[in-house]
Amino acid sequence: MNQLEALKRWTTVVADTGDFQQMEQFRPQDATTNPSLILKAVQKPEYAPLLQQVVAQGKGAEISALMDQLIVRFGCEILTKVPGRVSTEVDARLSFDAAATVARAQRIVALYRAQGVDTASRVLIKVAATWEGIQAAGQLEREGIHTNLTLLFSRCQAIACGDAGVQLISPFVGRIYDWYKKQAGAGWDEAAMAGDNDPGVQSVRSIFDYYKHFGIRTEVMGASFRNVGQILALAGCDLLTIAPDLLAQLQAASGDVPHKLNAAAAQGMALERVHYDExxxxFALNADAMATEKLAEGIRAFVADAVKLEQLMQAAAV
Structure with a gap:
């Protein structure tokens, strides 16, 4: 048995890509996208016709509407490749506007429904885990629109998401690892900080244990991996969303995958329940320099790629 199949015994495997033609070989349950992944996909020759079709069909529409039509088109294609859910992201420029986030999410869901997609079971709306994003997600959940809170780097973000009743969170393992490695500089010991000692792995494990201890129903999906070791150290997490190159490495490697995260064990831990007002x-987020910096950096990066995507669409419309 290869490691990908072994991992699937403990964890739901999700493909982290907009390249839907690449997915089938790995047989993931779900798929996740974001502006950066969609931008990467549309620059491949095989996806150029899809971009042209969306632009032609939406001629005269404002650019934000065209963007939503494009990401939903990708989402619908992905849903023909996976049996489960696709995550589709709200424009990161709305990360600090709860009302605008809700409105944009409702528009995306309406586009999916117009294509005959059962959004309650097959679509997650991705929202940045800012305070405003979390409040917007709570409102969407009450409307029956399920959410995936992304750009999540800290326990306080996870706790607020759990209290808001969001469907799923995506803590970013690799970006946490990146921050601590950069901070350590020449003093970083890769071998000593690998696997269970990886700071990104430890962050996800802490969140997983907290949720399972207190019976919080929000799903935990580790994301943003830099290496296979990080993935294997989180076997047993509810879900793991993995880029195609790492899925291929897991598929090519043989061997067992030990069960690492255990919900039953978490229930016996001595943990304190915490709640946050705004x-x-x-204050808690500000006290965490890593989370503050990576959240801001992540929003800026997604905005930059969304702008590039809009520019490609505008060029295609000429």
């Missing part, structure tokens, strides 16, 4: 959340 002021408490902002």
């Amino acid at each position: 002021a408490g959340f902002r």
Whole structure:
């Protein structure tokens, strides 16, 4: 048995890509996208016709509407490749506007429904885990629109998401690892900080244990991996969303995958329940330099790629 199949015994495997033609070989349950992944996909020759079709069909529409039509088109194609859900992201420029996030999410869901997609079971709306994003997600969940809270780097973000009743969170393993490695500089010991000692792995494990201890129903999906070791150290997490190159490495490697994260064991831990109001959340996030910096950096990067995607669409419309 290869490691990918072995991992699937403990964890739901999700493909982290907009390249839907690449997915079938790995047989993931779900798929996740974001502006950067869609931008990467549309620059491949095989996806150029899809971009042209969306632009032609939406002629005269404002650019934000065209963007939503494009990401939903990708989402619909992905849903023909996976049996489960696709995550589709709200424009990161709305990360600090709860009302606008809700409105944009509702528009995306309406586009999916117009294509006959059962959004309650097959679509997750991705929203940045800012305070405003979490509040928007709570409102969407109450409307029956399920959400995936992304750009999540800290326990306080995870706790607020659990209290808001969001469907799923995506803590970013690799970006946490990146921050601590950069901070350590020449003093970083890759071997000593690998696997269970990886700071990104430890962050996800802490969140997983907290949720399972207190019976919080929000799903935990580790994301943003830099190497296979990080993935294997989180076997047993509810879900793991993995880029195609790492899926290929897992598929090519033989051997067992030990069960690492255990919900039953978490229930016996001595943990304190925490709740945050807005002021408490902002203070806790501010106190975590890594989470503050990576959240801001992540929003900026997604916005930059969304702008590039819009520019490609505008060029195609000429």
